[in-house]
Amino acid sequence: MSYVSDVGALARKDLLLELRARDTLPAMLLFVAAVFVIFHFALPGTPSRLETTGFLWVAILFTALLGLGRAFVPEREQGTMDGLVLAPCDRSAIWLAKSLATLAFLAAAELVALPLYALFFHHVTGAMVLAVVLADLGICAVGTFLGAMAVVTRARDLLLPLLFLPLAIPIVVGAVGASVAHAPGKYLAFLALYDALFAVVCWGSFEFVVSE
Amino acid sequence: MRAPGATIGNVGLLRRIPLGALALASLVLVTTALIFAFYVAPNDANQGFSQRIFYFHVSIAFTAYVCFACGAWKALRHLWKRDPRADLESYVCVHQGIIFGAMVLITGSIWAKMSWGRWWVWSEDELVLFLVLYLFYCAYFMLRFSVDPGPQRANLSAVYALFGVVLVPVSFMAIRLAKELYHPRVFTLKGPNFGGWILVTYLVAQAAILVLAYTLYRIEIAGKRLDLRLRELREVLA
Numbered sequence: 001m002s003y004v005s006d007v008g009a010l011a012r013k014d015l016l017l018e019l020r021a022r023d024t025l026p027a028m029l030l031f032v033a034a035v036f037v038i039f040h041f042a043l044p045g046t047p048s049r050l051e052t053t054g055f056l057w058v059a060i061l062f063t064a065l066l067g068l069g070r071a072f073v074p075e076r077e078q079g080t081m082d083g084l085v086l087a088p089c090d091r092s093a094i095w096l097a098k099s100l101a102t103l104a105f106l107a108a109a110e111l112v113a114l115p116l117y118a119l120f121f122h123h124v125t126g127a128m129v130l131a132v133v134l135a136d137l138g139i140c141a142v143g144t145f146l147g148a149m150a151v152v153t154r155a156r157d158l159l160l161p162l163l164f165l166p167l168a169i170p171i172v173v174g175a176v177g178a179s180v181a182h183a184p185g186k187y188l189a190f191l192a193l194y195d196a197l198f199a200v201v202c203w204g205s206f207e208f209v210v211s212e
Numbered sequence: 213m214r215a216p217g218a219t220i221g222n223v224g225l226l227r228r229i230p231l232g233a234l235a236l237a238s239l240v241l242v243t244t245a246l247i248f249a250f251y252v253a254p255n256d257a258n259q260g261f262s263q264r265i266f267y268f269h270v271s272i273a274f275t276a277y278v279c280f281a282c283g284a285w286k287a288l289r290h291l292w293k294r295d296p297r298a299d300l301e302s303y304v305c306v307h308q309g310i311i312f313g314a315m316v317l318i319t320g321s322i323w324a325k326m327s328w329g330r331w332w333v334w335s336e337d338e339l340v341l342f343l344v345l346y347l348f349y350c351a352y353f354m355l356r357f358s359v360d361p362g363p364q365r366a367n368l369s370a371v372y373a374l375f376g377v378v379l380v381p382v383s384f385m386a387i388r389l390a391k392e393l394y395h396p397r398v399f400t401l402k403g404p405n406f407g408g409w410i411l412v413t414y415l416v417a418q419a420a421i422l423v424l425a426y427t428l429y430r431i432e433i434a435g436k437r438l439d440l441r442l443r444e445l446r447e448v449l450a
Binding site for chain 2: 201208
């Protein structure tokens with residue numbers, strides 16, 4: 001029970017900080033809207049649903065990267081990372097809480113992005129929404145983990161996309177497949193498998209990322 | 213200084229083989245494999261002469277997987293047993309893996325050009341998987357070289373190397389799924405008659421590339437250890 005309350009407290013802290021400072025979410029919203037406009041001009045003529053679905057997933061991935069890049073930066077800049085590591089809780093709770101907070105930001109951004117996509121391009125199906133939910137879990141679990149790794153390096157923001165994109169390729173395959181295939185079940189199951197596998201690996205090895 | 217616990221089992225036996233003997237063995241084996249591949253193995257019925265690149269392409273790919281797996285194993289040893297030499301060994305394994313991985317992409321590309329007239333085909337699962345892995349392990353180097361040497365670098369590298377073990381099967385599944393979506397046609401390269409001289413040639417080539425990889429690994433690790441030792445001595449003298 002105390003693990004859950006630790007995670008809850010840590011996640012609440014991040015959400016509260018975002019509510020007060022508002023640095024991440026408005027940036028993500030503006031970014032995704034701008035990317036859609038860019039896509040309209042990057043795709044001459046009337047793009048098919050297949051094409052715009054692919055672009056939607058590129059937009060989601062890059063918007064997520066924007067949020068993930070910010071996840072651990074304040075902790076580093078304000079020197080609160082040491083405090084978190086020294087706190088009397090399991091270290092994996094830090095990762096879980098950060099992932100949940102990032103998930104909340106990403107979900108909020110998508111609540112705007114998906115209707116915007118429907119308005120600008122093509123309709124959104126139920127399978128697409130399910131794919132978004134499952135893909136978000138994977139993106140946030142893996143991305144937050146890699147964000148914690150990237151923030152301790154010299155390259156910082158530069159490194160996160162390099163670490164994250166190769167690992168995100170299976171997510172893109174599952175998500176695009178679920179969005180366009182006639183029978184999306186297989187792709188959704190694959191996304192769920194990805195989420196479960198990587199969540200376990202991240203949960204088990206986060207300790208080594210923050211401790212020396 | 214050699215930790216007593218690390219020399220048990222097969223790895224310890226392998227380590228006792230002198231480097232000169234290994235180098236000689238890889239020279240002999242690679243030459244034999246070349247002779248077998250070009251003069252002994254029969255021409256393939258469908259693909260003709262160009263199919264002979266198979267012997268090297270497949271054995272290099274297998275060797276690269278072995279290197280990545282060893283890298284992950286050493287990474288696990290570092291995290292689990294705190295083996296002080298595992299970090300360097302893991303790095304060298306991944307480094308060898310990336311060298312052989314580059315060769316997989318090059319030989320695969322040549323084979324694709326010969327078979328299908330294009331330098332790159334997205335329908336070839338193994339090749340696409342290697343591209344994904346290649347990107348992943350290139351990022352490993354970026355990560356490693358942007359952290360100062362020390363326990364933190366060792367930990368981060370080890371964790372990332374372990375991610376590779378999960379990524380390989382997941383990516384393979386993903387590529388299979390993607391192919392159903394984009395390329396419904398399935399190519400198969402294995403002919404019905406994978407036996408006789410073809411099998412012998414493949415096994416010789418496989419052994420040759422594995423021994424070559426191990427020799428390169430030993431050379432690199434000896435160099436890296438010497439470098440570290442030299443640096444320590446310089447610090448003591450300074």
